[in-house]
Amino acid sequence: MPDSIDRARRLLLGAALSGVAGRAFAKADAPVRPAAAPPRRMEPLKHVDAGVLNVAYYEEGPADGPVAILLHGFPYDIHSYVDVAPQLAAQGCRVIVPNLRGFGATRFRDPATLRSGEQAAIGADVIALMDALGIPRAVLAGHNWGGRAACVAAALWSERCRGMVTVNSYLIQDLSRAMVPISPKYEVALWYEYYFQLERGRAGLAANRREIARILWEQWSPAWDFDDAVFERSAMAHDNPDYVDVVIHSYRHRFGLAAGDPRYADLQRRLASLPPISVPSVTLDGDKDGVLPASDGSASASKFTGRRIHRVVQGAGHNVPQEAPEAFAAAVMELIRA
DSSP: HHHHHHHHHHHHHHHHHHHHHHHHHHHHHHHOOOOOOOOOOOSHHHHHHHHTEEEEEEEEOOOOEEEEEEOOOOOOGGGGGGTTTTHHHHHHHHEEEOOOOOOSSSSSSTSSOOOOOOOOHHHHHHHHHHHHHHHHHHEEEESSSHHHHHHHHHEEEGEEEEEEEEEOOOOOGGGTTTSOOOOHHHGGGGGGHHHHSSSHHHHHHHHHHEEEEEEEEHHHHHTTTOHHHHHHHHHHGGGGHHOOOOHHHHHHHTTTSSOGGGHHHHHHHHHHHHOOOOOEEEEEEEEEOOSSSOOOOOGGGGGSSSSSEEEEEEEEOOOHHHHHHHHHHHHHHHHHOO
């Protein structure tokens, strides 16, 4: 072998080895990034029989403090309030955060009970929980389904509601107008509601509950930089055995395509009149909401006959309590201190 070729090979080998060594030394000298701590979980949970449910709920704060009941939506869970609850507890509130029917460790007490997700049912669940815990009055606060539950309870049981915070204002559904179309640019965001009307959609939700939830989180809150661990912490609640039935019933009932539970028929009749909310209220819109655009609140003003404050929360999407917990907690405290 000619010396020139041998020398060239030795040079190439030396360069390769020095490159490997250099990368190894560089890696050894680089600061080690600590593994991200797992996100805080709201636990331990308590359980109480309340109406048709055994409700799993998180509680924080002094037992004798003014009560705030925080209500999550779909497809979320109690961790929408993971940063709201401690702020309220630190200011002396007794904070109750229940898993709604079909979510987390909440269970139906009777296998024969219709797995209803209708608005009357989730509103009645709030009052049943208050009765079971011996809570005469509370500030009710919620978003999405939880906001609807708060609106129903505040409208039909105003004597039990000290005040109300909701995202997207008045959320009691006008079922008489369920088939009236809205602007296509808003209809497109509701694709999942139409998908769930089909048995294909039921099968899809059963098989792909995490994928569907992830898509909705991203579409509804385009500015929210959540990670996999934060998502999974909430998605675990969707493994509830009643989740699919409750969700599908909710979206079919609101379009008049599923019968309601007869036990709530009288409440549904009362809700058909779209009763006003007379308790002091704070309503919030996220200015990055991917479902409903932020507004000045004027469109729903007639539905609030008591004192009502409306605010737009900068940088927040559809899940305002988790994306802007300080703003949400401040709204609750305004009503606690009123």
